Amino acid sequence: MSEPVLIVGGGIGGLALALALAKTGRRSVVLEQRSSFDGPGAGIQLGPNGVRVLQRLGLAEALKPAVGVPDALAVHHGTTGRTLAVLPLGRWIAARHGAPYWVAHRGDLHAVLAAAAAADPRITLRAAFALASPLVTETGVQARSTTGDVVAGAALVGADGLWSVTRHFIAPGHVPHFVGSTAARCVIPAAQAGRLALPAVGLWLTRGANVVHYPVRGGSEIAAVLITAETWASTQWDAAVDRTLLLKRLWTFHASLAEPLAKAGEWRKWALHRLLPLPHWALGRLALIGDAAHPMLPHLAQGGVLALEDAVTLADALAAHPDDDAQAFLAFERQRRRRAARVEALSALNGRIYHLTPPLSWARNGVLGLLPGSWLMAGYDWLYGWRG
Numbered sequence: 001m002s003e004p005v006l007i008v009g010g011g012i013g014g015l016a017l018a019l020a021l022a023k024t025g026r027r028s029v030v031l032e033q034r035s036s037f038d039g040p041g042a043g044i045q046l047g048p049n050g051v052r053v054l055q056r057l058g059l060a061e062a063l064k065p066a067v068g069v070p071d072a073l074a075v076h077h078g079t080t081g082r083t084l085a086v087l088p089l090g091r092w093i094a095a096r097h098g099a100p101y102w103v104a105h106r107g108d109l110h111a112v113l114a115a116a117a118a119a120d121p122r123i124t125l126r127a128a129f130a131l132a133s134p135l136v137t138e139t140g141v142q143a144r145s146t147t148g149d150v151v152a153g154a155a156l157v158g159a160d161g162l163w164s165v166t167r168h169f170i171a172p173g174h175v176p177h178f179v180g181s182t183a184a185r186c187v188i189p190a191a192q193a194g195r196l197a198l199p200a201v202g203l204w205l206t207r208g209a210n211v212v213h214y215p216v217r218g219g220s221e222i223a224a225v226l227i228t229a230e231t232w233a234s235t236q237w238d239a240a241v242d243r244t245l246l247l248k249r250l251w252t253f254h255a256s257l258a259e260p261l262a263k264a265g266e267w268r269k270w271a272l273h274r275l276l277p278l279p280h281w282a283l284g285r286l287a288l289i290g291d292a293a294h295p296m297l298p299h300l301a302q303g304g305v306l307a308l309e310d311a312v313t314l315a316d317a318l319a320a321h322p323d324d325d326a327q328a329f330l331a332f333e334r335q336r337r338r339r340a341a342r343v344e345a346l347s348a349l350n351g352r353i354y355h356l357t358p359p360l361s362w363a364r365n366g367v368l369g370l371l372p373g374s375w376l377m378a379g380y381d382w383l384y385g386w387r388g
């Protein structure tokens, strides 16, 4: 039996890759620096392209009871609360792409991924293993942890996120740069969410900031994220929020949004970063997937979904090159680069459009009001219609 693939990082991409490999009969060891495989307490949108991957991995039924299925994406003027556009989701998008648009709590998604991985005999989960360096040998690879532990395998995939350690060994010197904004997230009970408790994704736009919210946990809770221009360039993941500053920013939005969100018990925040396209994602027996290869700004809600797409594409490539992992990694990179770059660029562009100031924001709002929502959503067919 061939040596396992070492996967660094037990996030969405790493766990999905382990499960996709197991479906092809390949063993893997997932090395995660945290002490457990649970996920952060925030929301995640899963476009049809992501749900299709979950269906393929046999996980969709397990997650289904916990998801929200929004009817529409409603775009609102941030300060007046006026609805600028309504883009169809729900049945419309499910019929168009053969898979639904879901919104979920990350904890629920992680729990489903981690439970399936823990139950599969071809997957070994190892928590509290922080990769310090990978070592490529004549016949395979070794992962060395920060405490000196060593795990051996045939090849190593860095699914270790935005601040990937693996990336240093594949594309040295390439580090993410701060884009001048932060994302603060909270989850509130639907009972106290007022107008936000609708089965829809809400997007509120104002100068230099936007809010996105949607129902999670079967509609019993609402997840929200406030993205705003800020100078806090931290590399910290999931940091505490200065509540006074946050409330000040929140109250620049219409009261029907600000009031319920101001009641949220806890907000956590992230500084948003971009990474210039890497010269390569693969080097011999080492490769990168997900945010380690191509981090995304959140304005298209696709970073996690692309990590899912990467996972199944890489597993297919490894199965197609059973005797040559390095060739499989190159084939994977060739298949994925252009799409990842397109999604990344569009995410960044969306952020600029969301945060426009007058008079350009007036033009944006006018265009949104004129164009049919279904026409606007059809512009994303190339994104949501992905089939690998």
Ligand SMILES: Cc1cc2nc3c(=O)[nH]c(=O)nc-3n(C[C@H](O)[C@H](O)[C@H](O)COP(=O)(O)OP(=O)(O)OC[C@H]3O[C@@H](n4cnc5c(N)ncnc54)[C@H](O)[C@@H]3O)c2cc1C
Residues within 6 Å of the ligand: 008, 009, 010, 011, 012, 013, 014, 031, 032, 033, 034, 043, 044, 045, 046, 129, 130, 131, 132, 159, 160, 161, 162, 163, 164, 165, 183, 184, 185, 225, 270, 289, 290, 291, 292, 296, 297, 298, 301, 302, 303, 304, 305, 306, 307
């Ligand atoms: C505000 C915000 C909203 C978002 N909304 C969405 C959305 O709605 N939909 C969507 O699809 N995407 C969304 N994203 C993007 C999404 O969160 C990421 O793209 C996704 O989490 C990437 O998954 P990943 O597995 O590549 O990396 P991660 O989720 O970052 O996982 C990396 C894992 O590697 C581990 N790790 C790191 N270093 C090491 C090491 N040295 N050794 C061992 N383990 C290590 C980490 O602990 C972590 O568990 C959003 C992002 C933000 C910031």
